[in-house]
Amino acid sequence: MEHLTRVLFDIFLIFASAKLLGELFERFRQPAVVGEVLAGLLLGPYLLGIVPHSPVYEGIAEIGVIFLLFTVGLETKPSDILKVGVVASKVGLLGILLPFVLGFGLIAYLGHPTLEALFIGTALVATSVGITARVLGDMGLIQEIESRIILGAAVIDDIIGMILLAVVSSLGEGALSWVRITLVAVEAIAFTLFLGLVGSRVINRYGRWIERIKTPQAPLVFSILICLGLSALSSAIGMAAIIGAFMAGMVLAEFSEGYHLVEKAEAIYAFLVPFFFFVMGSHINLAVMASGEIIWLALVITVLAVVGKLVGCGIGALSLGRSGALIVGVGMVPRGEVGIIVAMLGLRLHAIPESMYALVIFMSVVTTLAVPPVLRVLFRERLQTREQATIWTAREKAG
Amino acid sequence: MEHLTRVLFDIFLIFASAKLLGELFERFRQPAVVGEVLAGLLLGPYLLGIVPHSPVYEGIAEIGVIFLLFTVGLETKPSDILKVGVVASKVGLLGILLPFVLGFGLIAYLGHPTLEALFIGTALVATSVGITARVLGDMGLIQEIESRIILGAAVIDDIIGMILLAVVSSLGEGALSWVRITLVAVEAIAFTLFLGLVGSRVINRYGRWIERIKTPQAPLVFSILICLGLSALSSAIGMAAIIGAFMAGMVLAEFSEGYHLVEKAEAIYAFLVPFFFFVMGSHINLAVMASGEIIWLALVITVLAVVGKLVGCGIGALSLGRSGALIVGVGMVPRGEVGIIVAMLGLRLHAIPESMYALVIFMSVVTTLAVPPVLRVLFRERLQTREQATIWTAREKAG
Numbered sequence: 092m093e094h095l096t097r098v099l100f101d102i103f104l105i106f107a108s109a110k111l112l113g114e115l116f117e118r119f120r121q122p123a124v125v126g127e128v129l130a131g132l133l134l135g136p137y138l139l140g141i142v143p144h145s146p147v148y149e150g151i152a153e154i155g156v157i158f159l160l161f162t163v164g165l166e167t168k169p170s171d172i173l174k175v176g177v178v179a180s181k182v183g184l185l186g187i188l189l190p191f192v193l194g195f196g197l198i199a200y201l202g203h204p205t206l207e208a209l210f211i212g213t214a215l216v217a218t219s220v221g222i223t224a225r226v227l228g229d230m231g232l233i234q235e236i237e238s239r240i241i242l243g244a245a246v247i248d249d250i251i252g253m254i255l256l257a258v259v260s261s262l263g264e265g266a267l268s269w270v271r272i273t274l275v276a277v278e279a280i281a282f283t284l285f286l287g288l289v290g291s292r293v294i295n296r297y298g299r300w301i302e303r304i305k306t307p308q309a310p311l312v313f314s315i316l317i318c319l320g321l322s323a324l325s326s327a328i329g330m331a332a333i334i335g336a337f338m339a340g341m342v343l344a345e346f347s348e349g350y351h352l353v354e355k356a357e358a359i360y361a362f363l364v365p366f367f368f369f370v371m372g373s374h375i376n377l378a379v380m381a382s383g384e385i386i387w388l389a390l391v392i393t394v395l396a397v398v399g400k401l402v403g404c405g406i407g408a409l410s411l412g413r414s415g416a417l418i419v420g421v422g423m424v425p426r427g428e429v430g431i432i433v434a435m436l437g438l439r440l441h442a443i444p445e446s447m448y449a450l451v452i453f454m455s456v457v458t459t460l461a462v463p464p465v466l467r468v469l470f471r472e473r474l475q476t477r478e479q480a481t482i483w484t485a486r487e488k489a490g
Numbered sequence: 491m492e493h494l495t496r497v498l499f500d501i502f503l504i505f506a507s508a509k510l511l512g513e514l515f516e517r518f519r520q521p522a523v524v525g526e527v528l529a530g531l532l533l534g535p536y537l538l539g540i541v542p543h544s545p546v547y548e549g550i551a552e553i554g555v556i557f558l559l560f561t562v563g564l565e566t567k568p569s570d571i572l573k574v575g576v577v578a579s580k581v582g583l584l585g586i587l588l589p590f591v592l593g594f595g596l597i598a599y600l601g602h603p604t605l606e607a608l609f610i611g612t613a614l615v616a617t618s619v620g621i622t623a624r625v626l627g628d629m630g631l632i633q634e635i636e637s638r639i640i641l642g643a644a645v646i647d648d649i650i651g652m653i654l655l656a657v658v659s660s661l662g663e664g665a666l667s668w669v670r671i672t673l674v675a676v677e678a679i680a681f682t683l684f685l686g687l688v689g690s691r692v693i694n695r696y697g698r699w700i701e702r703i704k705t706p707q708a709p710l711v712f713s714i715l716i717c718l719g720l721s722a723l724s725s726a727i728g729m730a731a732i733i734g735a736f737m738a739g740m741v742l743a744e745f746s747e748g749y750h751l752v753e754k755a756e757a758i759y760a761f762l763v764p765f766f767f768f769v770m771g772s773h774i775n776l777a778v779m780a781s782g783e784i785i786w787l788a789l790v791i792t793v794l795a796v797v798g799k800l801v802g803c804g805i806g807a808l809s810l811g812r813s814g815a816l817i818v819g820v821g822m823v824p825r826g827e828v829g830i831i832v833a834m835l836g837l838r839l840h841a842i843p844e845s846m847y848a849l850v851i852f853m854s855v856v857t858t859l860a861v862p863p864v865l866r867v868l869f870r871e872r873l874q875t876r877e878q879a880t881i882w883t884a885r886e887k888a889g
Contacts, residue, residue, distance in 0.1 A: 095552070095725060095731065095838075096722065096725040096726050096731075098549065098552070099552075099718070099721055099722035099725050099731055100722045100726070102553070102718055102722075103715075103718040103719050103721075103722045106714065106715065106718055107715055107718075107719070110705060110711050110715065113705055114703060114704060114705045117704040117705060118704060123705065145545075146544075146545055146546050147545055147546055147548075147549035149546075150497065150546035150549065150550065151549065151550065151553075153494070153497070153498075154501070154550075304513060305513060305516040305517060306509060306512055306513045306516060306522065307522075307756075307760070308756065308757065308760040311757060311760050311761075312509050312760055315505065315760075315761055316502075316505065316506055316509065319498070319501055319502040319505055319506075320502050320506070322498055322502075323495065323498035323499045323501075323502045326494060326495040326498050327495050327499070332494065332495075332498055354753075354754075354757075355753075355754075355757035355760075356757075357706075357707065358707065358710060358753075358754035358755075358757040358758055359757055359758055359761055361706065361707040361710050361711055361714075361754075362710075362714055362758055439494075
C-alpha cells in the first residue's frame with residue numbers, strides 16, 4: 092500500500108501543481124499551458140526531484156495528449172476547411188514552407204544529421220490551433236475576418252504539419268531514402284484524405300444507429316472507441332498516434348454536435364491533458380542548455396520560427412492589406428503543444444538529442460508567450476471600435 | 491515506438507471489449523458491470539492472455555475506481571441520509587450485521603486466519619448502490635417508497651461498509667489487537683463525520699469563490715483536486731483511497747448541483763471506470779477455483795450473502811408489510827463493485843489468497859445477476875398499476 096499511496100500523492104501533486112501554475116499564468120494573461128509545462132520542469136527529476144518519471148504517469152500523459160488532439164479535431168469540421176478558401180490555403184502553405192526551410196536549413200548547415208534537421212524543421216512548422224483559438228476567443232474576436240483566416244490556415248497547417256510529422260517520425264524508424272519518404276507521404280495523405288472524405292460521410296450517414304445502443308453515454312463511448320482505435324492504428328502503420336486522434340475528432344466533428352460531445356470530451360480533457368504538459372516539462376533537462384552554443388542556437392531558432400511564420404503567413408495574407416496581413420502573421424506564430432509533441436517524438440526515437448528537445452521547448456514557450464500581448468496591441472483599435480459599437484447598441488435598446 | 495503501439499492497442503482492446511460485453515449484458519437486461527469483469531477475465535493473462543498485467547493499466551484502473559466512488563458520492567447528499575429516517579437505518583444496520591457475522595463466522599469456523607475472515611465478512615457487507623439505483627431507475631421506480639428506503643439504506647450501508655473496510659484494510663498492514671481496531675475505527679469515523687458535517691458546510695458556504703478562478707472548467711478542476719487529495723490522504727492515514735474519493739463526492743454533492751458536475755464526472759467515469767472492472771476481471775484466476783472444496787465454499791458464501799441481506803434488511807423493513815419487506819430485502823442483495831473492491835484490497839495486502847478473491851468475485855457476480863429479474867417479478871403488479879395509470883392520464887389529457 093505504501094507504493095499506492097505514493098502514486099496517489101504523485102497524481103495529486105501533478106494535477107495540483109499544473110493547475111496552480113496554469114491559473115497563475117492565466118492571472119498574468121499568459122497561456123495556462125506554459126504554467127503546466129513549468130510545473131513539470133520544477134517538480135520533475137531534473138530540478139526539485141519531487142515527482143519521479145514513471146510508466147504510469149507517461150501512460151496517463153499519452154492518453155492526455157490523445158484527448159487533446161481529439162478535442163481539437165472535434166472542433167474542426169472538414170466543411171470548415173473548404174469554406175475558408177484561397178487566402179487561408181496560401182497562408183497555411185507559405186507559413187509551413189518558410190519555417191521548415193529555415194529550420195531544416197540552419198541545422199543541416201551546422202552539420203547535424205539530416206534526420207535531426209528534419210525534426211527541427213517539422214517542430215517549427217505547426218501553429219498551435221488551440222492556443223491561437225483560445226487567445227482570439229478570450230478577446231471576443233473569433234468572428235473577425237483575420238481570425239477566420241487564422242483558424243482556417245491553422246487547420247490546413249495542422250494537417251500538413253501532421254503529415255510531415257508522420258513522414259519524419261516513420262523515417263526515424265528506418266533508413267532514409269526518397270522512395271521511403273514518398274511512400275510514407277502517400278500513405279499519410281491517403282489515410283488523412285480517406286478519413287476526412289469517406290470517414291465523416293459514413294459517420295454522418297449511419298451515426299444515428301448509436302441511439303439504439305443501450306450502454307449509457309453511448310455516443311461518447313462510441314467516439315472514444317474511434318479515437319483510441321484510430322490512435323492505435325496510426326501508431327501501428329508508423330504515424331504518430333495523435334494524428335489518428337485528430338482525424339478521429341475531425342471525422343466525428345459534425346456527428347458530435349447532436350450529442351454534446353465537445354462538452355464531455357472537455358471534461359476528460361480538463362482531467363487528463365495537464366498530465367501531458369507536466370510530463371513534457373519533466374523531461375526538460377536544463378543542464379544540457381548550459382553551454383553557450385546551445386543558448387545562442389535556441390535564440391536563433393526562435394527568431395527563425397517567428398520570422399518564418401510572420402513573413403510566410405503575412406505574404407499569404409497580403410490581400411487583406413498590410414495591417415490585416417500583420418495580424419494574421421502574428422496570430423500564426425505560437426507553436427505551443429504541437430512543437431513540443433514533435434520534439435518529444437524525436438527524443439523518444441533518439442532522432443534528436445536532449446539539448447535539441449530543450450531548445451524546441453524554449454522556442455515553443457517563447458513564441459506562445461510573446462503572441463497574446465502583441466495581438467492585443469494590434470487588435471486594440473478594432474476592440475475600441477467594438478466597445479463603441481456595443482455602447483451604441485445598448486443606447487439604442489435603452490432608448 | 492513498438493512498445494507505445496502495444497500499449498495503445500491494449501488500451502483500445504480493454505475499453506472496446508469491456509464496452510462490448512457490457513452492451514451484450516445490457517441487451518439481456520443484465521448489469522453491464524458483469525460484462526466488463528468478464529471481458530477482463532477472458533482477455534486477461536489467466537485465460538486468453540491477450541492483454542497482460544501492467545502498472546499502466548493498474549494505474550488507470552485505480553483512477554477509475556476513485557472516479558466511480560467519487561461519482562456515487564456526488565449523488566449522495568448528507569441531508570438525504572438524514573431524511574430517509576428510521577426504517578432505512580434499521581434496514582442498513584441489520585443488513586450489515588447479519589452478512590458480516592455469517593461470513594466472518596463461517597470462514598473463522600473453517601479455521602482460516604482471523605484477518606481473512608474479517609475481509610470476507612466485509613466483502614459480504616456492502617450493497618452496490620450503483621447497481622441497485624440503476625436497476626430501479628431503468629424500471630422507472632425510483633419514487634416508490636421501497637426504492638427510497640433501499641437507496642437510503644444503501645447509503646448508510648455504504649458508509650458503514652467503508653468504515654469497516656477502513657478498519658479491516660488498516661489491520662491488514664499491522665498486527666491485530668482490539669486497541670488498534672478501536673483506534674482505527676475511531677479514526678475512520680472521525681474522518682467520515684468531520685468531512686460529512688464540517689466539509690460540506692465549508693464548501694457550501696465558501697464554494698462560490700470558485701467563480702473568481704480563471705482556469706477553464708474551474709469547478710470540475712476544483713472537485714477533482716479535492717477528490718485526488720482526499721484519496722491520497724485517506725490512503726496515507728491507512729484507509730482505502732476510495733473512502734476519501736467517496737467522501738470527497740459527498741462533501742461536494744450540494745455544491746456540484748450548480749455546476750453540472752455530475753454530468754462531467756460521468757463523462758470521465760464512462761472513460762475510466764471500465765478499466766477498473768476489466769483489471770478486476772483480469773485478476774480472477776479460475777484455476778484456483780478448480781478444487782471441489784472452493785466451489786462448495788463459493789456456493790455456501792453466496793447463499794449466506796443472499797440470506798444475510800434478505801433476512802437482515804427484511805426484518806428492518808417489516809413495518810412496510812411482508813411484500814414491501816421482501817422487495818427491500820431483494821433490492822439490497824446485489825454486491826457488485828464494492829465486494830470486488832474489498833476483495834481486491836485484501837488480495838493486494840496478501841490478507842486473502844487468490845482462491846478467496848475468486849470466490850468473492852463469484853459471489854458479487856451471482857448476487858448482482860440474480861436481482862434484476864427477481865425485482866422485476868416482485869414489482870410487476872406495481873408496474874401494471876403504473877401502466878394503467880399512465881393510460882388513464884393519457885386518456886384524460888386527450889379527452
